[in-house]
Amino acid sequence: xxxxxxxxxxxxxxQRITLQLTLQQLADVSGVSPSHLGRIERGERFPxxxxxxxxxxxxxxxxxxxxxxxxxxxxxxxxxxxxxxxxSSGRLDPYVAAVLSQEPVEIxxxxxxxxxxxxxxxxxxxx
Amino acid sequence: xxxxxxxxxxxxxxQRITLQLTLQQLADVSGVSPSHLGRIERGERFPxxxxxxxxxxxxxxxxxxxxxxxxxxxxxxxxxxxxxxxxSSGRLDPYVAAVLSQEPVEIxxxxxxxxxxxxxxxxxxxx
DNA sequence: CTTGACATTTGCCAGTTGGCAAATTATAAT
DNA sequence: ATTATAATTTGCCAACTGGCAAATGTCAAG
Numbered sequence: 001x002x003x004x005x006x007x008x009x010x011x012x013x014x015q016r017i018t019l020q021l022t023l024q025q026l027a028d029v030s031g032v033s034p035s036h037l038g039r040i041e042r043g044e045r046f047p048x049x050x051x052x053x054x055x056x057x058x059x060x061x062x063x064x065x066x067x068x069x070x071x072x073x074x075x076x077x078x079x080x081x082x083x084x085x086x087x088s089s090g091r092l093d094p095y096v097a098a099v100l101s102q103e104p105v106e107i108x109x110x111x112x113x114x115x116x117x118x119x120x121x122x123x124x125x126x127x
Numbered sequence: 128x129x130x131x132x133x134x135x136x137x138x139x140x141x142q143r144i145t146l147q148l149t150l151q152q153l154a155d156v157s158g159v160s161p162s163h164l165g166r167i168e169r170g171e172r173f174p175x176x177x178x179x180x181x182x183x184x185x186x187x188x189x190x191x192x193x194x195x196x197x198x199x200x201x202x203x204x205x206x207x208x209x210x211x212x213x214x215s216s217g218r219l220d221p222y223v224a225a226v227l228s229q230e231p232v233e234i235x236x237x238x239x240x241x242x243x244x245x246x247x248x249x250x251x252x253x254x
Numbered sequence: 255c256t257t258g259a260c261a262t263t264t265g266c267c268a269g270t271t272g273g274c275a276a277a278t279t280a281t282a283a284t
Numbered sequence: 285a286t287t288a289t290a291a292t293t294t295g296c297c298a299a300c301t302g303g304c305a306a307a308t309g310t311c312a313a314g
Contacts, residue, residue, distance in 0.1 A: 149291060150291070162294080165291095165294095166293085169293090
C-alpha cells in the first residue's frame, strides 16, 4: 500500500536523519529490519502496532505519540470523520487538542502566531 | 494465532456488551467486519493500529487508552510532562482553541506536525 | 576512473490480517 | 417442539506485513 501524502514516513525519516542514524543503525537498535524501515519511510508499508512500539523509543518519540500520529496520518481517511459533523471544520480535532494542551499556553499561542504568519504569506503570494 | 490470556478481547467484549451492541452493530458503526471483531474478542486476531483506531470511538475508549489496553504500550505516563511541572498547563487556551477550530482539521493536524518537528529539532540541538 | 565500504532499495515469500459468505448457534414467538 | 429471525463463528482467500538476501546507489580514498 502506498500513501501518496506520506506524512508519517516523512516525520519518521526526518527524525532518523536528525538523530544521525542510518537505517542499519536504527534497525540494530530497534530490531526492525532496515528494508522494512526504509519502506515505512517512503510509505510503502504501514507499520503494525508492534513495529511502531519498537521504533518509538530509539527515535525519541513517546509511544502513544507515535501511535496517534500513525493512526491519524494513515493513508486511509476515516469514514467516521466524513460522516460525523462534529469532526468537520468549526470544531477542534481531539488529537490536536490533546497534543496542544500538553504545551504551555505560551507555546500554544506561538503556534497560532506561526499559523497566522503562514496564512498571510500564502495570501500575499496568491495576489 | 490464539492469545491464551486474552485480556484485551475480554475487555473489548465487555464494553460492547455494556453498550448493548451486537457485533453487527459495532461493525456498522466502526466499519470493521463482524467476523473480524468476533475473532479479536476471542483472541484469534491481533488488531492493527488502524483497526484499533476504528473501534476506539464507538466503544467510548480514548485511542491511547485502547492502545495501552492492547498491551502494546507501557502504562507509564509521559516522562516529559511528569518531570517538568512548568511544562504543561494540561489545558488548551480558549483563544488558541477558537482560532484553530476555524481551520479545517487537515490544517489543524498539519500545525501539530510542524510543532512536533520543531520540538524534535530543539531536542536534538540540546544534546 | 576505479575500488572498496556502506547505505538504501528491490525481489521474493512465509506468515498474518481482515472481509465476505456460508454454516452454526442462540433467541423468540407461536 | 417448530419455525423464524437475529447473532456469532467458521471456511476461504485476497491483500498486506516484514525479514532475508541480492541488487543498486553513494561516496571517499587511492
